[in-house]
Amino acid sequence: MDFFQDLATTFNFILQGLWVTIGVTLVALSVGFVFGVVMAMLRVYGNAFFRALAAAYSVIVRAVPVVVIIFILFFVIARFVNLSPFWAGSLALGFASGAYQSEIFRGAFQSVPPGQMTAARAIGMSRVQAIQSIILPQAVRLALPAWGNEATLVLKDSTLVFVVGVPEILRRAQQVSARTLEPFIAFGLALLLYLALTLLTTQVLQWLERRYRLQM
Amino acid sequence: MKKQILVALLLIVALLALSACTAVQPAGQTGAAAESGKLAQIKAAGRIVVGTSADYPPYESIDADGNFVGFDMDLIRAIGEKLGVEVEIQDMPFDSLIASVQEGKIDAVIAAMQATAERDEQVDFTIPYRMTRDAFAAAPGSGLVIEKPEDAAGKSIGAQTGTVQEGWIQRNLVETGLTPADMVFSYERADQAALDVANGRIQLLLMDAEPAMELAAQTGLEILLITELTAEGGKSIAIPDGATDLKAELDRIIQELLDDGTIQRIQEANGLP
Amino acid sequence: MTTTPILRIDDVYKSFGATQVLKGFSLSIQPQEVVVLVGPSGSGKSTLLRCINLLHPPTSGRIWLEEEEITAPGVNHDRVRQRIGMVFQDFNLFTHLTALGNVMIGLTKVRKMHKKEAHDLAMFELERVGLVDRAGHYPAQLSGGQKQRVAIARALGMDPHIMLFDEPTSALDPELTGEVLEVMQQLAKEGMTMIVVSHEMGFARQVASRVVFMEGGVVVEEGPPQQMFEQPKYERTRAFLRKITDLEGDEK
Numbered sequence A: 001m002d003f004f005q006d007l008a009t010t011f012n013f014i015l016q017g018l019w020v021t022i023g024v025t026l027v028a029l030s031v032g033f034v035f036g037v038v039m040a041m042l043r044v045y046g047n048a049f050f051r052a053l054a055a056a057y058s059v060i061v062r063a064v065p066v067v068v069i070i071f072i073l074f075f076v077i078a079r080f081v082n083l084s085p086f087w088a089g090s091l092a093l094g095f096a097s098g099a100y101q102s103e104i105f106r107g108a109f110q111s112v113p114p115g116q117m118t119a120a121r122a123i124g125m126s127r128v129q130a131i132q133s134i135i136l137p138q139a140v141r142l143a144l145p146a147w148g149n150e151a152t153l154v155l156k157d158s159t160l161v162f163v164v165g166v167p168e169i170l171r172r173a174q175q176v177s178a179r180t181l182e183p184f185i186a187f188g189l190a191l192l193l194y195l196a197l198t199l200l201t202t203q204v205l206q207w208l209e210r211r212y213r214l215q216m
Numbered sequence B: 001m002k003k004q005i006l007v008a009l010l011l012i013v014a015l016l017a018l019s020a021c022t023a024v025q026p027a028g029q030t031g032a033a034a035e036s037g038k039l040a041q042i043k044a045a046g047r048i049v050v051g052t053s054a055d056y057p058p059y060e061s062i063d064a065d066g067n068f069v070g071f072d073m074d075l076i077r078a079i080g081e082k083l084g085v086e087v088e089i090q091d092m093p094f095d096s097l098i099a100s101v102q103e104g105k106i107d108a109v110i111a112a113m114q115a116t117a118e119r120d121e122q123v124d125f126t127i128p129y130r131m132t133r134d135a136f137a138a139a140p141g142s143g144l145v146i147e148k149p150e151d152a153a154g155k156s157i158g159a160q161t162g163t164v165q166e167g168w169i170q171r172n173l174v175e176t177g178l179t180p181a182d183m184v185f186s187y188e189r190a191d192q193a194a195l196d197v198a199n200g201r202i203q204l205l206l207m208d209a210e211p212a213m214e215l216a217a218q219t220g221l222e223i224l225l226i227t228e229l230t231a232e233g234g235k236s237i238a239i240p241d242g243a244t245d246l247k248a249e250l251d252r253i254i255q256e257l258l259d260d261g262t263i264q265r266i267q268e269a270n271g272l273p
Numbered sequence C: 001m002t003t004t005p006i007l008r009i010d011d012v013y014k015s016f017g018a019t020q021v022l023k024g025f026s027l028s029i030q031p032q033e034v035v036v037l038v039g040p041s042g043s044g045k046s047t048l049l050r051c052i053n054l055l056h057p058p059t060s061g062r063i064w065l066e067e068e069e070i071t072a073p074g075v076n077h078d079r080v081r082q083r084i085g086m087v088f089q090d091f092n093l094f095t096h097l098t099a100l101g102n103v104m105i106g107l108t109k110v111r112k113m114h115k116k117e118a119h120d121l122a123m124f125e126l127e128r129v130g131l132v133d134r135a136g137h138y139p140a141q142l143s144g145g146q147k148q149r150v151a152i153a154r155a156l157g158m159d160p161h162i163m164l165f166d167e168p169t170s171a172l173d174p175e176l177t178g179e180v181l182e183v184m185q186q187l188a189k190e191g192m193t194m195i196v197v198s199h200e201m202g203f204a205r206q207v208a209s210r211v212v213f214m215e216g217g218v219v220v221e222e223g224p225p226q227q228m229f230e231q232p233k234y235e236r237t238r239a240f241l242r243k244i245t246d247l248e249g250d251e252k
Helices: A002-045 A048-063 A066-080 A085-111 A114-122 A127-164 A169-180 A183-212 B002-022 B038-045 B071-083 B094-102 B117-122 B164-174 B190-198 B209-219 B244-259 B262-269 C045-052 C077-082 C099-109 C115-128 C144-157 C174-189 C201-207 C225-230 C235-249
Strands: B047-052 B086-091 B123-125 B134-138 B157-160 B184-187 B204-208 B222-227 B238-240 C007-016 C019-029 C034-038 C060-065 C084-087 C162-166 C193-197 C210-215 C218-223
Touching: A002 A048, A002 A085, A002 A127, A002 A169, A002 A183, A048 A085, A066 A085, A066 A127, A066 B094, A085 A127, A114 A127, A114 C077, A114 C084, A127 A169, A127 A183, A127 B094, A127 C099, A169 A183, A169 B190, A183 B190, B038 B047, B038 B244, B047 B071, B047 B094, B071 B086, B071 B244, B071 B262, B094 B117, B094 B123, B094 B238, B117 B123, B134 B190, B134 B209, B157 B164, B157 B190, B164 B184, B164 B204, B184 B190, B190 B204, B190 B209, B204 B209, B209 B222, B238 B244, B244 B262, C007 C045, C019 C045, C019 C060, C019 C218, C034 C045, C034 C201, C034 C235, C045 C162, C045 C193, C077 C084, C084 C144, C099 C115, C099 C144, C115 C144, C144 C174, C174 C193, C174 C201, C201 C225, C201 C235, C210 C225, C210 C235, C218 C225, C218 C235, C225 C235
Parallel strands: B047 B086, B157 B184, B157 B204, C034 C193, C034 C210, C084 C162, C162 C193
Antiparallel strands: B123 B238, B134 B204, B134 B222, C007 C019, C007 C060, C210 C218
């Protein structure tokens, strides 16, 4: 009986990290979405300067381990604004994810047939209007499957924000493990939580995919 | 439909960014000029943000209710009381602590940390609040005999990353050629290292004596030798480089707590000799 | 006879890199005229249409639309295109929008109509092409002929003063061309000015006010359909028209 009581205590303790993990993941994905879409647009439709800028962002950020980006951004941002570790960590993770998302959206923008742009211009839309109302909605739908994959990767990368002191699921498991010296139980529970989150994410995205699939 | 989703997403990001900005605290800036006023800043804010790595009982850990407990935690709360400010504890990996205090993300570090020469170049340290000893531990029935630190030569050995013990192993065993570099293992946390010793994956563990004894009691490790080989001045609180007024005040309070027996009392309450 | 032309094309050249496609093309079109443009492939018919609505502005030469020179510097191309409807060979319907959405989006985004107003007008345009019952269908759920009719409704929604048709039936199965041609014929009857690139000679004979034969980037010969089909000035025109008439003759 004692065993189950301990298990429940441990689970409750680790569970508090769940909200942190979810928060970090949602903020990072949203920030990464904005970065990714904007950079992909600049890459596909921008002038030479913006194309180079967006390409450099993508290449450099993807070349560096995410944990290094988090660490650097935390301390760089810290010089200008005093963000809490949660915000600094999440924004940094989003900045990193943005580079991966920009590649996803770039591919999606490029796979929208060129006739869509021509037809949009032909009814008098400006280039910006055409991108906004015709190309972007199609590109987002085309990007959904790959984006779903990125979402689960960001969920797992959310463990990295602990380097700047954000107590997410994995850190809570470490804390329990350090106290009880029962790593199997602590990390086993963490594993179950991550599994549940990943399955949930996958389900939601599959639903979105079905709901918004483009029929060509 | 898709437009609403997009707008909602953008809105969330904007709101989050906004709330983040309003949450900005009065800037704790870096640089010597700002640091000399560190004490005044802390008093003005009414709180001191202290970093630790809460996976190192009995110095610092988190209990089942999520409270920071241990000797260091009790001590820093006693110090906060004397300073007349609230203590806010921030859990971080041990490796991130020095950088965080350097960049002004936290005001001080209390993490069973020793004032080594290397660290002293990055940050300042208070006077030691506790002298330390180190322990060599091995699996029960290992048959190993360690009478002096150098007897560890040639054995696979583990230590916690960034600790003075790890530095000692590098300087005295690896660089002297006594132990091949690939027999030295660096662990993020002490409990991982202890479990690896207990499971026979490495032969020896070198770490602070008191946490080692606590781990030994839980995992059945055998303490082979307790020594003062790495005691470069004991455990101190790290503060930003050049924060002279803060250092003077903390030194005064630590001395007072040593003199009036408070520290002794806190040690005993946490099972430390 | 000499009313003001709705469209005047004067000595237009268009090159893509080293390739010169239009080599001094000139043509005037009167209001309510239906001009059918024929010519061998590569003669510059599609390029001409794209020059007219400035999707590919001419390299040199000038174009007037309703007495405004649209090739002049500083002219807002987007505003010009609102007055010129265009229908493409492969429809180019917006795949993420329903038939209704395809017609509405230009109304709300470009003409800045309110949703209700745009919805009603879009339904009216779908009615004109006989597709009210398909309003909620996505392009993938429509036949080729239906897609092209939605595309026509989309162009009509912008209230164009002239319509350009770029081979509107050549991507369609033969049994589906009729419904599209019918809609076009109805438009002509209502007085729409149209330039139609097409090899539908039946349509040309019945509906066109003029047939223009172009080759090598210039006009070779033009005239009323009857004259063009029965007594063209040039042997080259006769040979070409006979060839395409024979090709489709069996199907009519």
